[in-house]
Amino acid sequence: EAGVAQSPRYKIIEKRQSVAFWCNPISGHATLYWYQQILGQGPKLLIQFQNNGVVDDSQLPKDRFSAERLKGVDSTLKIQPAKLEDSAVYLCASSLGLAGGTTDTQYFGPGTRLTVL
């Protein structure tokens, strides 16, 4: 079974430029997550999708970050304009999306390492 796919693996941009990351979840997984992992810290949730709807985007800096999952499968995370503090690894994860009251296991992709100069 194929895992979570992400691209690109690495990206270097100048501040104020824009960047986009792509994620394709495990086949059949209804829930998709984007996490930001700053060096030396644990991942922090940015946004959670259930199919093509947003479940939680409370920690997404909406003035510069946006994400979509139009057809309920793959997803794109965009940053525009980028700031120096956005340098981090952006991880995508997916899970089956079980019914309420249950937390299913999230499986992570290899991540995209973003460097903002």
Added chain:
Amino acid sequence: AQKVTQAQTEISVVEKEDVTLDCVYETRDTTYYLFWYKQPPSGELVFLIRRNSFDEQNEISGRYSWNFQKSTSSFNFTITASQVVDSAVYFCALSEAYGGSQGNLIFGKGTKLSVKP
């Protein structure tokens, strides 16, 4: 509010030594899930184990074992006879079934384990 504390920032052991990684969590929910993930230098988060709050049985999987104690809010991870391939950053994470954002993983800051030959 939910929180995960991994007090050990870095641990260094010699191959074949046993090592225990500590994890202490805080939550107000009675139903929650605990996870351990491994992050090797390649960057991908690898799922190791998922436990729910009603199952306090310790678990063993090969050289890995987990000790869950609700009385002390701890979910410790032991590697027996460590190997060089165990070198990685290990994350403990918590997810509440009902409170806050269901399915949102709250990660600790991670423990970097170095196993030397």
